Amino acid sequence: MAVGVMLEGRYKIRQVLGQGGMSTVYLAEDIKLGTYWAIKQIPKNNVANVYDECDILKRLNHPALPRVTDIIEDSRYVYVVVDYIGGETLSTLISQCGGIPEPTVVEWAGQLCDVLSYLHNVKPNPIIYRDMKPSNIILTPEGKLKLIDFGISREFKKDSANDTVYIGTRGYAAPEQYGEGQTSASTDIYSLGVTLHYLLTGKDPAKPPYELKPVRHYNKSLSKDIEKIIDKCTRHNSFDRYQTADELAAALNALTQSNKKRKQSLEAKDQVVAFKKLVLTIWANAGFACELGYTVTGLSNHTAVIINLDFASSTLDSFLDNENECLENSGETCFDELLEASRENRVQLLDFKKLCKKAGGSGRLHILTAPYSAGNIDKYKELDLSGLIELSYNTFDLTVIIVNPSLYDTFSIIPQKRADFNIAPIAGSIDAISEYERYLLYMSEKYGISVEKAKLVAWEYKKGINLPFNILQRVLGGNSYIGYVNYDSERERQRNLENSIYAKQAYTRHSEEYTALLSRLNIIPVKTFKDTVKGWLSRLF
Incomplete structure (x- = not known):
């Protein structure tokens, strides 16, 4: 769609926000209410995934997740209207800043654990996100993270031994996403671990040589604790990883307390205190x-x-x-x-x-x-x-x-x-x-x-x-x-x-x-x- 096009006589296209293999996302203004929304345009040959995504999102209620407010169709496309989330994707921030400081990454990881915990405890069937990566995470100007793009998410069903097809992003996808088993909560923990690795090191795992060396290989100032946490997140065998987002959050919380002490020490050393x-x-x-x-x-x-x-x-x-x-x-x-x-x-x-x-x-x-x-x-x-x-x-x-x-x-x-x-x-x-x-x-x-x-x-x-x-x-x-x-x-x-x-x-x-x-x-x-x-x-x- 071109900028300026009206959709359904209500949504005016203002700009292209992003484009992927299966969809294009636009920023649109609701001219009746003066509000802004993100509209995802998907070809009808991918329509099954569209309705799957909408079916998932309409049942969710979490501040880190977008809401679906409208679905529009024409002869060629389906248009999904969702919350517009202002800010930058973490992939954009990394390209601008390189590696992110450890305390910031740990704080962000806590936010992501919170939303994953919510998804993994949805009833009757948990939601497995399956595509955790920096380009799917937006940092708002208020410092909050938002998870976007539920196009490949699925419900976890115990009676399903394997996922039917490989789906995910190379470098971030867990081994079981390649058909080695059913995806589960630990699948998202694997991808989160890879995401944290990228945030800390600035080394994109989606690019050759597609390897995850310990984070302190790239930056010795990073703590041994964060290195151990990421190592456990990214184990090949899913049973060797953290089994729940809450378990990972507990490890991150312990690390936060340790980082606080270290940072207070460093700040005090750099500061002349009048007394x-x-x-x-x-x-x-x-x-x-x-x-x-x-x-x-x-x-x-x-x-x-x-x-x-x-x-x-x-x-x-x-x-x-x-x-x-x-x-x-x-x-x-x-x-x-x-x-x-x-x-x-x-x-x-x-x-x-x-x-x-x-x-x-x-x-x-x-x-x-x-x-x-x-x-x-x-x-x-x-x-x-x-x-x-x-x-x-x-x-x-x-x-x-x-x-x-x-x-x-x-x-x-x-x-x-x-x-x-x-x-x-x-x-x-x-x-x-x-x-x-x-x-x-x-x-x-x-x-x-x-x-x-x-x-x-x-x-x-x-x-x-x-x-x-x-x-x-x-x-x-x-x-x-x-x-x-x-x-x-x-x-x-x-x-x-x-x-x-x-x-x-x-x-x-x-x-x-x-x-x-x-x-x-x-x-x-x-x-x-x-x-x-x-x-x-x-x-x-």
């Missing part, structure tokens, strides 16, 4: 202090230092990636220099970063420790602790000081008085909390250390064993209890190893927990990336 410099004390828990330090410097551009003033504890070295340097031996020289500077009243003139050792990783985490000996309490009793803390505060964004709260000495009291927050990572049990509260009361009455600065973290939290979160919040109050860090068997295992680097890995294993803690202290804000996809889409339309 007030802080001094924290950590009560006798070098493992928590190190994990916290690695998290801050791993998820932001902040610099941090861990100062160990718990001279009786020898645990700090075992948690650090110290590049095979012995922090203990180097620490004695540093503390001796600090002691000499304290006696000469010139602590503030020292280059504090040079006194500290880098703890590997990002290079933004530094360490200052001393030989582990109770005798150091007397040796360094003249140390200008207030001057040291002020020097550290002026040098680093975050100062983390490990103290031993059971020793009521200057190495514990002065840091707690100066700190912005005194953090107690302890067990989430009644006994530990009772002891914590008694200690706070004593330190407040004896030394004037504010109870308001004390913050409790349920350390190595075990759900079902420790107190529930709502009880912790109610017992301690909303301001005192700031969060938890889950128990991890790998952490426990690595405690028994020499030169363990578990703390360095913790911010990837426990990033969500630590980010929540740090946000309560206004160190790292909890950021979502819901607007990322919208922002990306806005550049396309």
